[in-house]
Amino acid sequence: MNRPDVQEALHANVTRLTHDWEPCSDVIQKWVDSPSTIIPHLKELMANGLQVWIFSGDIDGRVPVTSTKYSINKMKLPIKTAWHPWFLTKDQVxxxxxxxxxxxxxxxxxxxxxxxxxxxxxxxxxLIKHFLEGKPLPDISRHN
Structure with missing residues (x-):
């Protein structure tokens, strides 16, 4: 993320920050303007016809999958496609x-x-490719 060619491709660091990008840092000492939930924002996006994808790493210790599922469940949305594996390749979940x-x-x-x-x-x-293409994640029958 600190390579000039990567930053150019992402249109990032156009202001030429004085510090390098790092996954976690102490640049922001106190963050006090965060909402307690983003559910109203998600509902607004969906009400305006936008697709919303939420993803979680399954070994994320900071925001566990169960926490994300609890938040989604609070929205009380009917299920369109039941829980199932998606595939990166024909034989790789x-x-x-x-x-x-x-x-x-x-x-x-x-x-x-x-x-x-x-x-x-x-x-x-x-994941990002399928989101941008507006296609569902590949299941066992669509592993491209």
């Missing part, structure tokens, strides 16, 4: 997913921690 009415997809990423792309770049890429 990328994680598990469930789709809710209102275009909300929840996906886990197998063997990924809090910063999913750092742990599982290929699985993270597949």
């Amino acid at each position: 990328g994680g598990y997913t469930q789709v809710y009415e209102g275009d909300l997809t929840f996906a886990t990423v197998r063997e990924a921690g809090h910063q999913v792309p750092s742990y599982q770049p290929a699985r993270a890429f597949s």
Whole structure:
């Protein structure tokens, strides 16, 4: 993330920060403007017809999968596609997913921690690719 070619490709660090990017830092000492929940924001996005994908690394110790599932359950959304594995390749499970009415997809990423792309770049890429293409995650019959 500190390489100039990567920053250029991401349109990042255009202001030329005086410190390098790092996964965790002490640059922000106190963060006090965080909402207690983002559920109202998710509902607003969905009400405006936008697809919403929430993903969690299945070994994330900071925001565990169960915590994310509890939050989604508070929205009381009907299930459109039941919990099932998604595949990175024909024989490699990328994680598990469930789709809710209102275009909300929840996906886990197998063997990924809090910063999913750092742990599982290929699985993270597949997740983002399918989101941007507006396609569901590949199941056993669609493993592309």
